[in-house]
Amino acid sequence: MKNIYELIVxxxxxxxxxxxxxxxxxxxIAIAEARTLGIRVAxxxxxxxDACRKYITELGLDGVHIFFDGALVYDPSLKDMIYSQPIKTETLKEAIAFARQNRxxxxxxxxxxxxxxxxxxADKIHREFFGLHSTLANFDDIAGKETIIKCELxxxxxxxxAKYQRFIEHFKDKLRGSIARTPAYPDVRFVNVVDPRVSKGSALEKLAEHLDIDLDRVMAIGDxxxxxxxxxxxxxxxxxxxxRDELKSIADHVTLPVDKSGVAAAINKFILEGETGRGKPRPYDGMDGGHMKFRIVVEKDPETNEFSAYCPELPGCNSCGMTEEDAVANATEAIKLYLEPSEIGKECTGKVCEVEVNLD
Structure with missing residues (x-):
């Protein structure tokens, strides 16, 4: 039976x-299993x-995603821009002047x-948690020369x-501010300042149109x-x-929190195990036991020095680590959760590990 949802955002x-x-x-694993049903994930x-690349790799995703709070719909692997709504140069110059005047x-x-x-x-947060490195510059040299997609307070x-409220009030007809948070810094609010036409909702419309998917067939998850x-x-x-309570009030369903794998719980309920799904498939269901072998390939990011490990045969079992051993161990653990073998062992040679599982 065809699943009624074609895209998970x-x-x-x-x-x-x-x-x-x-x-x-x-x-x-839940995302990988949804993708085996032909469901797109963005x-x-x-x-x-750049602050999303490691997660895109870790999840084994390809294709188009929504960035900058909806100001950019973009395929990072192909560098293909589907939609972009940068801040107008005149407005940007006004914002720079207002920020300077009000410190x-x-x-x-x-x-x-x-x-x-x-x-x-803020520089330390961006560098250590998001993996971003700032460029120190005179904004007069940037406005009108660089395409600025968003500002951030x-x-x-x-x-x-008080300064944030003053800024948003002053530019209420020219810019839109939306608050984003991360559990890593619960006391910090990241205020995305974008063109007033920008929102995640409008970006979803552009994404769905690009993929030729009706919005009714989209499942969206957020906090x-x-x-x-x-x-x-x-x-x-x-x-x-x-x-946030505002989001719960409009939701069709409230899943588990992020630290309890709420995304997996939602995908399992509505995609893999729900009445509209096809049960919870695994690629080797139906096998009557036996040994299987998989490869784990390890690569190093030259910019971050972080290692990524992935299993070509099992696209959901990707992982990262600060050492090769950590990356391989995390990917092996993912394979164990995915296949639930009775035994598992691995042997590594160079940048490739061979993992042998027993499904008896």
Whole structure:
């Protein structure tokens, strides 16, 4: 039976990425199993492209995703831009002048880097948690020369709250601000400032049109107020157990929190085990025991020095680690959860490990 949902759109922070910056194996496996049914999976986030690459790799995803809170619909692997709505140059120059006059810390984001005029506490968060490195610049040299897709304000105390409110009030007809959060920094609000026409919901419309999928056949999962428009457009609206009350109030279903693999619980319920699904398939169901062998391939990112490990035969069993051993161990654990073997062993030679499982 054909599944009634053809696309799952998932927010990142607080939805599938937990307070430690990790995605649970249960979430990875559920997404991989949904994809074996031919269901497309896309991320929808306020993050910039580079801050999402490791998660796209870890989940084994390809294709188009939503970035910059909806200002960019983009395929990172092909560098194919489906939709972009940058901030108007005139408005950007006004925002820069207002920020300087009122001593408001502001960041400017192009598609592949971000600019600051000063280094403060926010730089450490971007560098250590999101893997982003700022470019120190005079904003007068940026406005009109770089395509700026979003600005970002950072709020973590009452003084910054007052400045944020003053900024948003001043530009209420020219810019839109939406608040994003991550469990890793519960006291910090990341304010995405974009063109007023931008939202995750409008970006979902562009994505669905590109994929030729009706919005009624989209399942959207989120946790923050910037996910409101996303869920409003989707046929099936899923709020995380840790979601804001505003999101829960419009949801069709409230799943488990991010630290309890709420994404996996929702996919299992409505895609894999629900009445509209085909049961919970595994690629080797029906085999009468026996030994199987899989490869785990290890690669190193030259920029971050982080290792990624993936199993070509099992697209959901990808993982990352700061050492080769950690990456392989995490991928092996994912295979164990996926196949539930009675025995498992591995032997590594160079950058390839051979994993042998016993399904008896």
């Amino acid at each position: 998932i927010d990142l922070d607080g939805t599938i990425v937990d307070a430690h910056g990790n995605i649970s194996n249960a979430d990875k 991320l929808s986030t306020g993050r910039v492209v 408001i810390y502001i960041e400017l984001y192009a598609i592949d880097r971000y600019f600051v005029e000063e280094i403060n506490w 950072m709020v973590h105390n009452d003084a910054e709250e 923050g107020t910037n996910d409101l428009s996303l869920l409003e457009k989707a046929g099936l609206k899923i709020a995380m157990g840790n979601a």
